Amino acid sequence: MGESSGEGGIHLAGVSKRFRTRQGETLALDALDLDVPEGEFLAVVGPSGCGKSTLLRLVAGLMPASSGSVQVFGRDVAGPVTELGIVFQQPVLLDWRDVLGNVLFQAGIRGLSEAAFRDRALALLRQVGLEDFADRYPHELSGGMRQRASIARALLHDPPLLLMDEPFGALDALTREQMRLDLEALWMRSRKTVLFITHSVDEAVLLADRVAVMSPRPGRIERLLQVDLPRPRGLAARRDPRFIAAVEEVTALFLARGVLHGAET
Ligand SMILES: Nc1ncnc2c1ncn2[C@@H]1O[C@H](COP(=O)(O)OP(=O)(O)OP(=O)(O)O)[C@@H](O)[C@H]1O
Ligand SMILES: [Mg+2]
Structure with a gap:
């Protein structure tokens, strides 16, 4: 219990987050475990409201977990983590x-x-x-x-750590594709540890070393998928059978959880 990853990256063990509001309690995250080794590009996909932004805020130390352990670069997170850059879901300028x-x-x-x-x-x-x-x-x-x-x-x-919450969500499709290519190039040059949150299964698979699929609220990591596509993935990766298989695997999981429906074929 409480064992440290002992090195860099992000280490979450048994992390729960409960919000108390006038309407009652919301359990946003429930006993979530996640390890992101230093230098990995991890994408998180999950339905709206499953706790993705909450997860990012806990890692950044912008709010405390209700229980469990959050470590960044081998240290317990007790307040805002300074050695990171954050791109929020809404640009805050x-x-x-x-x-x-x-x-x-x-x-x-x-x-x-x-x-x-x-x-x-x-x-x-x-x-x-x-x-x-x-x-x-x-x-x-x-x-x-x-x-x-x-x-x-x-x-x-x-x-050394980049936290991105739906950074391309507000972009048009063409800019979004360009930003993805640019981000991959930048990551290949710098090998930062990246936690990248997105609603787009395609984007997650195209960018990440691993994709974490979250369950509907209360959020947990339901599956971790290794993406074995060579880099740079560019535009051609969309036609790669490994890309198609990974997207289908995530989509099947969402169908099984009722996150997607009406498209059973
Ligand atoms: N500060 C807060 N106070 C109360 N409830 C909150 C707070 N922040 C988040 N929640 C609740 O926690 C749950 C998870 O919210 P969160 O913003 O993490 O979801 P999300 O996965 O990022 O969703 P989206 O994909 O729509 O951005 C939601 O039910 C939300 O209402
Ligand atoms: Mg969010």
Whole structure:
């Protein structure tokens, strides 16, 4: 009991999260176990409300678990974890700062010199295709552009852990595909530990080393799927029989749980 993974990555053991509201109690996560080794790209898929964002917030130390153990890089999480970058489901940008200022805010809140990170911030904006928008304000951006700005912000301090909550959810299909290709390229260069939450089974399989499938609430990890597709996966992976088999396996699980229905064939 309570054994530590003893090394890097994310280690969750018997993690439950209960919310108390005026309407009563919600058990969001129930005795969830999950290990993400250092350098792995893990995708989490699951139905709406199953506790995915809750899981991410517990790993980030933004709120405490009701019970169980949460460790990041071998240490118990007792407050906000600093060596990470987070992309939230809704891009959280400061209205009064331009795009460059928003990206640099990551340095500011860490007590680092924003001026020292300026070149890196501009390079990241170029990477996410926002080089011409550095001096625009959030209200002047499309939803997809705001989300790309928040991805650049999450990467500014080159964190070893990246937590992404539906980062491409608000993007159009084409941008989404491009962002996926870019994220894979970036990950291949840096080998960060990534916890990537998505509703898209395709996206999970295309990006991840392993896919964790969550059950409907209370969320648990129902299945862990190894994805043995060579990288870079690019566009061709969609036609690979291993891609198709993995997507079918997850889809079958959702059908069996009633998360998907009406398509039994
Ligand atoms: N701060 C909170 N207070 C009360 N209940 C909460 C809180 N945060 C989440 N919940 C509840 O916990 C459950 C899981 O929520 P969570 O946001 O983790 O789901 P999710 O899997 O991220 O869903 P989605 O895919 O729609 O984003 C839901 O029933 C939600 O109502
Ligand atoms: Mg969520």
